Amino acid sequence: MSLDIVQMVLVTVLAAATPLILAGIGELVVERSGVLNLGVEGMMVLGAAAGFAVAAWTGSTGLGALGGAGAGLLLAALFGLLTVVLAANQVASGLALTILGLGLSGLVGAGYVGMKRDPAPHLDLPGLTDLPGIGRLLFGHDAFVYAALLLVAGVWWFLWRTRAGLTLRAIGDDHAATHALGLKVRKVRFLAVLFGGACAGLAGAYLSLAYTPFWAPAMTAGRGWIALALVVFASWRPLRVAAGALLFGGATVLQLHAQAAGLGLPGQLLSAVPYLATILALVLLSLGRRRGGSLAPAALGRVFAPSR
């Protein structure tokens, strides 16, 4: 019995962590290539709106997820055009992307406010899903959760086990040297930015199609920013992004339970927990880090403009 409660809590933690994993793993690839895209929140919220709109229009959750990822990718393409091709300031362009994404999501989602859909179907394997204690945890999630976990494994494999991954990391550490070697710095970075956008869009689609199966304006509520912090917190390592996302997911679930239990604490304080936890995590990380030697990709956020 108590095992089932533990399992239920873990299932909700994983569900809360999934959007952070998706958006975080995408941004990790972007930052590993040396580009800082602060527009995660904007791409995510547009993905949520577009994903819901496509799903409501076609009646298919799968197409909705694709639509969300596509919307994030398109917005990221704009960011790539600005920062990678035109060498614009990355921080400011990322902020522009967030504002643009919030506005566009409102336009896209305007007709869908208050509309409800069935949440994305959960895996149901006869015999396996009903296993006591672990069945639901291993075999009872929706496709987004499995996709997120697969993505983490895939990105880890790509970055540390393939030549292309090595190239991407090298470009993120020194764009001048890799350019001199004849590597296509701008092309790799642009592709990384697109990948990050698709991941953020998918994370948004998860929110509006599975986590809370409706669309509400600004429903991402800062999760894009938390995903950004998560990448720093994870020292730009994929597996740590997943672990960090689970921690944050745990904090979110804990806060929801505390709110429901009514501990006498003001609800606003509990709602502030994820944001305060993010700051605390960043502080602890930097306290624990040895002096000198940053773990960030060396060229992160720096403008690259090849003259020839």
Add this chain to the structure above:
Amino acid sequence: MRLDLLPRARRSRRLDLLAPALAFLAAVLIGGIAVAALGVPPGQAFLTYFVAPLSEVWSLQEVALKAAPLALIATGLAFCYRANLWNIGAEGQYVAGGLAGGWVAVAAHGSQGPTAWILPAMLLAGTCAGIAYAMIPALLRVRLGVSEILTSLMLVYVAQLLLDYMVRGPLRDPQGYNFPQSVSFDDAARLPLLMAGESLHAGVLIGLVGIGLAALVLTRTLFGFEVRTVGASPRAARFAGFSDARLTLAVFAISGGAAGLAGICEVAGRIGQLQPEISPGYGFTAIIVAFLGRLSPPGILLAALVIALTTIGGEGAQIDLKLPLDLTRAFQGLLLGLVLGADVLTRYHVRIVPGGAGAKGIP
């Protein structure tokens, strides 16, 4: 096809002015297409957005009232951004300022005796609260190397939740039928109106003075020179012996103070009480204004007027043409993106090299 960027030896003044104007034109064109796609004649929408707000006294005042906080916050942010520091939590510092200043007004509500001290105390409390709130990300950055981008942004949510808690809890009007708002401030705690019976209040003047001061500091003092040098060439600044930590704290204090002052001016001016929402996103919109104004006070003033105009116009368009408010926000985001993209013209010679995949080989 390849796009090459050759750095310009010196920036051309003409292009510096032309680039944002071109970006604005492009944004208006794209906006026009979007409006047409929503089934509204673009010409009519243009009149509603950009001309109608200028044609009546009340809407002109609204433009000024919106532009003042935007310009004040953006001027503060310009110090940060010029020094390559990214305070994106001005919204939180604005809320902190409004809350602290409003608290003073609530505490002084109905007090006997002299009342002349109340308003200055409110403005001071608001400014100090903005500074203090901005010191959190600044100190974390200076002492621990924590990214100021993320901490300042996270603190926005925290400030909004704190304000929400205060107006529903300790600062709620006991006679307010449980509405989440404080008492209405006494007259002594309100910024005076500039014209009887109109809406324009003294906050606009405070904003203008603030921007003027900032312009002087930026162009005429050693500190302003430091800020500009660090932004233009961090290496040179280090050789000149400018202290990174001191500068970080100073620019964050300026931007936080400006945002806090803008917050209390809005609360003591237009709103007149504390409520859960005291900002229509001024702190975020000010980021657009700062870049649109090319991080210089005169440019920021102009940019704030343009953005305020489109915001008021957007409200008109929502009523008259049934165009959604989100269109305005999307337009402003697009405008910022285009301004940043147009910047490339001022910094580089752009050369398009024909020849596609076949032309690789020798770089």
